Amino acid sequence: MKVYNVRGVEVVLLQGDITDVEADAIVNAANQYLEHGGGVARAIVRKGGEAIQLESREWVRRYGPVPVGGVAVTTAGRLKAKYVIHAVGPIYGDPEGDVKLASAVKNSLAKAEELNLESIALPAISTGIFGYPLDRAAYIMANVIKNYEYKKLKRVLVVLYTDDAYNVFVEVFNKVLL
Helix, strand or coil: CEEEEECCEEEEEEECCHHHCCCCEEEEEECCCCCCCCHHHHHHHHHHCHHHHHHHHHHHHHHCCCCCCCEEEEECCCCCCCEEEEEECCCCCCCCHHHHHHHHHHHHHHHHHHCCCCEEEECCCCCCCCCCCHHHHHHHHHHHHHHCCCCCCCEEEEEECCHHHHHHHHHHHHHHHC
16 A cells, blocks of 8 residues: 545545455446446446446436446445445547546545535546546546646545556556655
């Protein structure tokens, strides 16, 4: 675990399973249709319960697909969190990908603030099946976290599943946040 202080907010990098983290909200790296078939999304539904998937489908039915860079919110079922913020990151290779990934991270933080939350846990959005290189995603996430205007959030956790992801994020966050 690595801890940084950014504008009075505790930023924590840790390796582990995001579904086990204690935070008011956890962020799901989602697709536009909020179908949680693999990766972080599947793990969240498996542990939190099928109600999360059902709520997600209802959200899409009501409001349509979530735009890339946008977010949607559901309850967190049996998870420790109160909410799941579903952030839609870009597929690597999108010419506007970096901007859209930054938007997904910023919109996740903004949604947590809107919900009056004090803590949020983020995965490495877009680095799984969407193919974003870990170092590039880490730089984008670190810069958004560094420059965000915090109001209510007190703790931002970035939860990396693998040793490799954790090590890359520590290297990048040390450069950007120290």
